[in-house]
Amino acid sequence: MNNQTKIALIWIILVICMILHFDYHVSGIFYGIDVKRPDATGVQPPTLILIRAMFQILPMIWALAVMFFASKIYRTINLITAIMYVPLHGMHIVGTLKETPLDPTQLQLLVFTFLVSIILALVSFKWWKELKTQAI
Secondary structure, X not given: OOHHHHHHHHHHHHHHHHHHHHHHHHHHHHHOOOOOOOOOOOOXXXXXXXXXXXXXXXXXXXXXXXXXXXXXXXXXXXXXXXXXXXXXXXXXXXXXXXXXXOOHHHHHHHHHHHHHXXXXXXXXXXXXXXXXXXXX
8 A cells, every 4th residue: 555545544544533532522421421511601612613623624634635636745734734743642642641530441542543643644754755766
């Protein structure tokens, strides 16, 4: 499988991870757990738009775009974006570790997501480096 295809699939896996992350949060309702945030006002915060765009919409755009674009600029933007996701997913793990009670299922999903984001950055780097190899 070529790097371009791997990158598209990895972006999709990251979206699935974020969907599961939300699912894990709300699935407690089936066991009688109150999933309402203590500070909930009934209004969705504006940051929710940014979070959904960054972790759901943007990765799907990258997954689609990587199948049709392979220019140097696109590869560079994809690489930079992939690298930026690594610390973001790492910080998510740190935030989860601070929660009480700690949800081990969320922790294992977020560690997996973090590892997938590292793999994405590595494969994106390989794809970006292919340009130098092709130029020779």
